[in-house]
Amino acid sequence: QVQLVQSGAEVKKPGASVKVSCEASGYTFTSYGISWVRQAPGQGLEWMGWISAYNGYTKYAQKFQVRVTMTTDTSKSTAYMELRSLRSDDTAVYYCARGSGSYSEFDYWGQGTLVTVSS
Amino acid sequence: QSVLTQPPSASGTPGQRVTISCSGSRSNIGSKSVNWYQHLPGTAPKLLIYSNNQWPSGVPARFAGSKSGTSASLAISGLQSEDEADYYCAAWDDSLNGWVFGGGTKLTVL
Numbered sequence: 001q002v003q004l005v006q007s008g009a010e011v012k013k014p015g016a017s018v019k020v021s022c023e024a025s026g027y028t029f030t031s032y033g034i035s036w037v038r039q040a041p042g043q044g045l046e047w048m049g050w051i052s053a054y055n056g057y058t059k060y061a062q063k064f065q066v067r068v069t070m071t072t073d074t075s076k077s078t079a080y081m082e083l084r085s086l087r088s089d090d091t092a093v094y095y096c097a098r099g100s101g102s103y104s105e106f107d108y109w110g111q112g113t114l115v116t117v118s119s
Numbered sequence: 120q121s122v123l124t125q126p127p128s129a130s131g132t133p134g135q136r137v138t139i140s141c142s143g144s145r146s147n148i149g150s151k152s153v154n155w156y157q158h159l160p161g162t163a164p165k166l167l168i169y170s171n172n173q174w175p176s177g178v179p180a181r182f183a184g185s186k187s188g189t190s191a192s193l194a195i196s197g198l199q200s201e202d203e204a205d206y207y208c209a210a211w212d213d214s215l216n217g218w219v220f221g222g223g224t225k226l227t228v229l
Contacts, residue, residue: 035218037164044121045156045164045207047218061217095163103211105154107175109163 002026004034004096004110011116012086019082020113022096029077030054032098035106036070036081040092048094050102051079059102086117122147123208125221132229136196139224141208143189147219151211153191155184158205158223167206168193195226203228 007021022034036048049060051070058070069082079096094113097106124142131137141153155168166175168184171191181196191210195202208221 044223045158045209045220047209047220049217059217062215097164103151105166105169105209106156106164107166107169109165111163 002098002108004098004108006094006096006110006113009114009116011118014087014117014119016086016117017082017084018086018115019080020094020096020115022079022081022110024053024077024079024098027098029072030074032100033102033104034070034072034079035097035099035102036068037095037097037106037109038092039095039112040089043092046092048081050099052102053079083115086115088117091115091117121222122212122215122219123210123221125206125208125224127222128225128227130227130229131195131198133198133200135198136194137198137226139193139195139206139208139226141191141193141221143191143210143219145189146214147189147210147212148186148191149189150213153184153186154209155182155193156207156209158207160205164207198228200228202226 003025005023033052035050051058067084071080096110098108152170156164157167158164171186172184183194205223212219
């Protein structure tokens, strides 16, 4: 069965960077892409961007364009999301989600990774 | 402020039918298909409806999606206690060149 397993919770100081991983199993990793979606406390879902696991092509939300980098390691069937220059309002649960293309629905999601930004 | 507009809350009793609306614009719902997600806090969101009205494998038919113009809706019939969750609509936005979500609707089963 399709599974996306994310790395554990992180606590970071303002200005630092965080890198969250998402290990995929149960399907051919390079046949799909991975989107990253976050949810701040008490807020709704927010799309951050998408990466093709086939060729590494990325599409980032304008809001995160400057601060985010999404990558994949096909040998490990793992996607990564790095967010830099962290601020307190980046405190959120970060989810990875599978999508066949950047315009495709998110059919499987990871369990989420809580990133807390605090001095 | 979310790009897509949903009511913050909805409620119903077991067995009832409830509807959740999602309002957008020409650059998103008006020209792209809508997906719906069910989210229980502390768990991974789940795809409920895709391409406006299609069911992923395993989703019961009592969840039904529809779209008209720049609005979409999710209808849940035969309401059950396990349906208590947050529901989000989502669509691609051509102007923003990215996915946009509604603010979410918290469904309470009374």
